Amino acid sequence: xxxxxxxxxxAEGVEFPGKTYxxxxxxxxxxxxxxxxxxxxxxxxxxxxxxxxEQGILTGDECTEILEAVKQVECIDxxxxxxxxxxxxxxxxxxxxxxxxxxxDLAGKMHIAKSRxxxxxxxxxxxxxxxxxxxxxxxxxxxxxILYQAEKHAESIMPAHTHTQPAQPTTFGHYLVAIYDNLDxxxxxxxxxxxxxNKSPMGAAAITTTGFPINRERxxxxxxxxxxxxxxxxxxGTGDYLIEAxxxxxxxxxxxxxWLQELLRMASKEVGLIKxxxxxxxxxxIMPQKRNPVSIEHSRAIASSxxxxxxxxxxxxxxxxxxxxxxxxxxxxxxxxxxxQKATRVLRLMRAVMLTLEFNKGRAYQQARENxxxxxxxxxxxxxxxxxxxxxxxxxxxxxxxxxxxAGKELYEISLSKVNEWLSDVxxxxxxxxxxxxxxxxxxxxxxxxxxxxxxxxxxxxxxxx
Numbered sequence: 302x303x304x305x306x307x308x309x310x311x312a313e314g315v316e317f318p319g320k321t322y323x324x325x326x327x328x329x330x331x332x333x334x335x336x337x338x339x340x341x342x343x344x345x346x347x348x349x350x351x352x353x354x355e356q357g358i359l360t361g362d363e364c365t366e367i368l369e370a371v372k373q374v375e376c377i378d379x380x381x382x383x384x385x386x387x388x389x390x391x392x393x394x395x396x397x398x399x400x401x402x403x404x405x406d407l408a409g410k411m412h413i414a415k416s417r418x419x420x421x422x423x424x425x426x427x428x429x430x431x432x433x434x435x436x437x438x439x440x441x442x443x444x445x446x447i448l449y450q451a452e453k454h455a456e457s458i459m460p461a462h463t464h465t466q467p468a469q470p471t472t473f474g475h476y477l478v479a480i481y482d483n484l485d486x487x488x489x490x491x492x493x494x495x496x497x498x499n500k501s502p503m504g505a506a507a508i509t510t511t512g513f514p515i516n517r518e519r520x521x522x523x524x525x526x527x528x529x530x531x532x533x534x535x536x537x538g539t540g541d542y543l544i545e546a547x548x549x550x551x552x553x554x555x556x557x558x559x560w561l562q563e564l565l566r567m568a569s570k571e572v573g574l575i576k577x578x579x580x581x582x583x584x585x586x587i588m589p590q591k592r593n594p595v596s597i598e599h600s601r602a603i604a605s606s607x608x609x610x611x612x613x614x615x616x617x618x619x620x621x622x623x624x625x626x627x628x629x630x631x632x633x634x635x636x637x638x639x640x641x642q643k644a645t646r647v648l649r650l651m652r653a654v655m656l657t658l659e660f661n662k663g664r665a666y667q668q669a670r671e672n673x674x675x676x677x678x679x680x681x682x683x684x685x686x687x688x689x690x691x692x693x694x695x696x697x698x699x700x701x702x703x704x705x706x707x708a709g710k711e712l713y714e715i716s717l718s719k720v721n722e723w724l725s726d727v728x729x730x731x732x733x734x735x736x737x738x739x740x741x742x743x744x745x746x747x748x749x750x751x752x753x754x755x756x757x758x759x760x761x762x763x764x765x766x767x
Contacts, residue, residue: 318386330631331384334391337638341427342395342420343375348523349415349503356516358413367411370402392417414504414511418537418625422502423524425634429546432641433495439648440488440553444481446656448762451477455758458740459574459665460674467672470740473574473660475753478761480560485765487553494542494549501526502536508625509533538624543637547614550640554608557647561601564654568594574665578657581650596654600647607647610640669740673712676702678737678746687727697724713738 313320318327334342347368354364374395388394399408455474460467501524504510504517510533521529530536567574581596613636621628669675676698683694704723705715717734721727729737736742748754751761 318389323384323386327386327389328384331391333631333635335379335382337428337634338391338424339379341424342392343371344427344524345415345420345423345503346371346395346411348520349420350411351523352516352519353410353413355519356514358513358515359410363407363410366403366407367399370399370408371411373402374398392420414506414513414515416505416507418507419502419505421630422505422537425630426498426500426502426526426542427524428634429542429637429641430495430499432638432645433491433498433546433549436550436553436641436644436648437488437491437495439645439652440484440491443648443652443655444484444488446652447477447481447484448765450474450655450658450660451481451758452762454660454662455755455762457660457662457665458669458744460669460672467668467674469674469677470669470743471753472744472755472758473665474755474758474762478758478765481765483556483560484553487549487556490549490552494545496527497545498542499527500530500542501528502530505530505533505536508537534624540618540621540629543614543629543633544618546637547611547640550637550644551608551611551615554604554611554640554644554647557651558601558604558608561597561604561651565594565597565601568597572668574661574668576659576661577654578659580657581654594654596650600650600654603643603650604647607640607643610636610643614640666740670713670738671711673702673705675712675738675740675743678743682729682733682737683727686733687729689727697727 350359350364350367350371353359354361359367377398382391382394385394388397396408396412399411402408451474453474454477455472457473458470459473459476461469461471461476501517501521503520503524504515517529520526530539564575566572568577577592577594577596579592581594582592583595585591585593614633617628617633617636679701680691680694680698683689683697684691687694689697701720701723705712708715717729717731720734721729744753744755746754748757751757
């Protein structure tokens with residue numbers, strides 16, 4: 302027992318890096334850098350070298366020689382690169398390879414006025430912007446599919462729900478435009494996150510810039526950023542670009558998860574409003590009648606996982622110092638990359654599902670006739686056409702609904718004479734009662750901006766197409 306430390310150190314080593322540190326930290330970080338940051342790193346090496354030459358800090362010959370060496374090292378099969386204790390991370394390994402080709406002195410000149418700090422932040426931003434851009438593209442494709450279905454179903458009447466209960470008639474098209482708008486706002490959030498991410502920190506060096514006469518604005522151009530993070534402390538110390546990218550991801554996946562849950566309800570046999578294409582369902586291994594909409598289930602699960610990755614990013618930054626700190630770097634970044642990769646999968650899956658699903662118009666219309674969900678129109682008719690105060694009209698409609706429920710019937714099964722008997726002091730005309738129990742009339746009468754009237758819905762769709 303007394304020799305436990307000595308025995309551990311004999312296997313572990315007493316100089317940096319210890320075996321456990323290598324196995325549990327340096328090797329995994331090296332693998333992540335190799336997987337995600339390899340291309341971005343070489344973009345920065347090339348851009349920075351060109352800028353140094355343009356500023357007269359490197360000669361033309363030195364620039365050419367460095368760029369040729371960078372190009373050679375860039376062509377290495379990255380899968381063959383393995384962690385070695387000889388180099389702390391991928392960046393030092395690359396610098397060593399360049400030194401082998403052009404000598405350590407010239408290879409070292411490539412790093413004038415450049416730190417792992419500003420280089421690291423730039424690499425992260427380059428990688429993240431590509432992920433965000435891809436998700437924006439996929440989200441816009443999904444929204445086109447949603448609008449396609451909305452246009453097909455501007456007149457397909459169905460029940461709307463509030464508090465998970467049948468509420469009022471609407472149309473599938475009206476419902477889908479709502480989903481479209483929700484997703485469109487998340488696309489705008491993603492675009493804003495992209496704008497925040499796509500700024501250059503290069504030239505901030507460690508955190509205070511440099512005494513060399515570099516051109517930070519030129520690095521913006523060479524690395525295809527949209528602008529510069531002017532304050533060098535901000536460029537290194539901030540983490541808000543990570544938070545904003547994570548929050549946009551969380552919002553997108555959380556909002557999608559809500560309507561994915563709705564689609565699963567609609568796809569159930571009991572509800573039966575939508576039918577998922579055979580290409581995206583699986584049958585049971587033991588129950589041959591089953592059509593399991595697993596594509597939507599998997600999408601819901603992956604969306605939750607993606608949102609969790611975004612929340613992990615926020616939690617890892619929470620209560621960390623404002624400055625260069627490992628919490629925002631090697632261990633955090635893969636969560637964001639994984640989250641956006643998962644979001645891409647969800648968006649692609651749901652575009653396929655949405656574009657090919659079928660809507661059961663007949664069943665949906667029948668459900669819109671049930672559960673007394675047109676009764677609101679009785680209150681409206683009494684207030685609008687029979688000059689009864691709305692509160693009194695609502696009370697009368699509520700009493701009618703209670704009587705119909707106690708009779709175990711639907712509104713359309715109740716005769717006008719019975720309704721007028723219940724109303725007592727006001728007598729409905731037959732045409733009014735027939736309109737009240739008709740979901741089509743209910744939908745058509747809501748013709749104000751944003752309403753369910755099919756022409757209004759088509760107008761919304763045309764506006765969004767543009």
